[in-house]
Amino acid sequence: MMGVLYGIGVGPGDSKQLTLKAVEAIKEADVICLPKADKDKCRAYQIALGAVPELRYKKILSYEFEMTKDEAALEEMHKDFYQKYKALVKEGYNIGFLTIGDPTIYSTFGYIMKLAKADGxxxxxxxxxxxxxxxxxxxxILLCEGEEDVHIISGQKDIDEALKLSGTKVIMKSGKQVAKIKEKLLALENQGEISVWAVADCGMETEQIFRGAMMIPDDSKYMLTIIVKEC
Structure with a gap:
């Protein structure tokens, strides 16, 4: 009987925020997959470990994904990683793929899921x-209330048009673009059009909360989420 591939969201950073279902899936998985070669440096692993101590005794399959925008290179990395555990699933082993936050939001798991489904x-x-x-x-703060909309925006592209959308804007994946994004938000904030909050390393010991665009650091932070609300 073929095994199952589980995409397990471990939340943003606080181990206490893992759902009961996530804890159960991690405990029942035969093999745990991590999108980073060194498990001690993998945030998803460290978050899950805080809630499931026995995770340290699980068989681990890991892979170091290079940060690149080269679509062909990314595709090859995803295929290479997938091949590492494809045979195990077909032999009946259940695989748990850990991902920060939720697997349906900007997650490496999405690429792996497509390959797995294509193989039945x-x-x-x-x-x-x-x-x-x-x-x-x-x-x-509240993300939305009443009839307000919420828009999830990638900071890797031009956000000018997205900032014109009505409702709350959530900017993720700002990376090296954070200084440019900050400049645009600061201009709108100074005009009294928006209010800005940002959180780095949400739920972790290193968590930082910034109120106002001016307070957002110019340097790139991998785990930075920016929330923009209309005034």
Whole structure:
């Protein structure tokens, strides 16, 4: 009997925020997959370990993904990683793929899931608390209420048009573009059009909360979520 591939969201950073279903799936998985070669440096692993101590005794399959925008290179890395555990699933082993936040939001798991489904492998997604929900809670604000819309925006592209959308804007994956994004937000904030919050390393010991665009650091932070609300 073929095994199952589980995409397990471990939440943004606090081990106490893992869902009961995520904890159960991690405990029952025969093999755990990590999108980083060194498990001690893998945030998803460290978050899960805090809730499931026996995770340290699980068989681990890991892979170091290079940070690149080369689509062909990314595709090859995903295929290479997938091949590492494809045979195990077909032999009946259940695989748990850990991902920060939720597997359905900007996750490496999405690419792996497509390959698995194409091979007829059963896939189950186990949701986790998203970074933007965690960041809103940490900032003490609501993402939306009444008839307000919420827009999830990639900071890797031009956000000018997205900032014109009505409702709350959540900017993720700002990376090296954070200084440019900050400049645009600061201009709108100074005009009294928006209010800005940002959280780095949400839920972790290194968590930082920034109120106002001016306070957002110019340097790139991998785990930075920016929330923009209309005034």
């Amino acid at each position: 492998i059963e896939v189950e997604i186990i949701n986790g608390i998203t970074s933007f929900c965690g960041s809103a809670a940490a900032s003490g």
